[in-house]
Structure formats: structure tokens, C-alpha cells
Amino acid sequence: xxxxxxxxxxxxxxxxxxxxxxxxxxxxAVALSLVQEWEPAPIHDVLMQVVESSGLGPxxxxxxxxxxVTGKKISPPIDYTxxxxxxxxxxxxxxxxxx
Numbered sequence: 001x002x003x004x005x006x007x008x009x010x011x012x013x014x015x016x017x018x019x020x021x022x023x024x025x026x027x028x029a030v031a032l033s034l035v036q037e038w039e040p041a042p043i044h045d046v047l048m049q050v051v052e053s054s055g056l057g058p059x060x061x062x063x064x065x066x067x068x069v070t071g072k073k074i075s076p077p078i079d080y081t082x083x084x085x086x087x088x089x090x091x092x093x094x095x096x097x098x099x
Contacts, residue, residue, distance in 0.1 A: 022098075024054035025064045029094045038087045044079035068097030 031046045051061045062078045069090055075081045082090050 020054060020056055021060055021064050024050055024056055024061045025068070025094070026098055027054065028061065028065055029091070029098060032082070032094070033091060035087075038083060040077075040079040040083045043082050044077075047079060064097065065094060068094050 028047060028050045031050055032043065035042050035046055047062065047065075048058075051058050054061055063073070066075050066078055066081065067073065069075075069078075069081060069085065076084075085093075
């Protein structure tokens with residue numbers, strides 16, 4: 001039975017973590033929508049504020065955004081990736097992923 005409880009507990013942690021990542025992504029969407037200058041530096045600053053407020057690490061915060069924007073797990077740094085796209089395109093992809 002201990003294995004069963006360990007598996008249940010690990011799934012609960014995953015669900016909790018998934019919920020926190022989804023919340024961080026929604027927070028990032030709002031924060032990014034307020035960025036006036038769509039350049040890597042301001043995007044980076046806003047995303048790091050989201051990382052700090054979410055309590056998640058950068059990887060857990062950026063991965064859902066990266067997947068939403070590029071469809072891949074690997075890309076250039078997320079601030080540069082977002083800046084390469086027009087803001088409306090990047091925001092539409094993030095919004096679609098949140099829905």
C-alpha cells in the first residue's frame with residue numbers, strides 16, 4: 001500500500017503545480033499586455049516579476065508560455081522569442097492556450 005499512497009501524493013503535487021503554472025501563465029498574459037515597448041528587456045523584466053510573485057522558478061513559469069507561443073519545448077530565451085513576434089500575435093497565442 002505505501003506505493004499507492006506515494007503515487008496519489010505525487011499526482012496531487014503535480015495537480016497543484018499545474019494549477020500554479022496555469023495561474024502564473026494567466027498573470028503573465030495580463031502583465032505582458034501592459035508592456036508598452038515590445039522589446040526583450042521590458043518583456044524580461046515583466047516576466048521576472050511574474051516569476052517572483054508566483055513562487056515558481058523561471059522554467060516552470062516560462063515553459064507554458066514557450067509552448068503556447070512556439071509549440072515547442074525548446075526555443076531561444078522567452079523574452080527574445082516573444083519580441084520576435086508582433087505583440088498581438090504573441091498575446092493571441094497565449095490567450096488561446098489559456099482558454
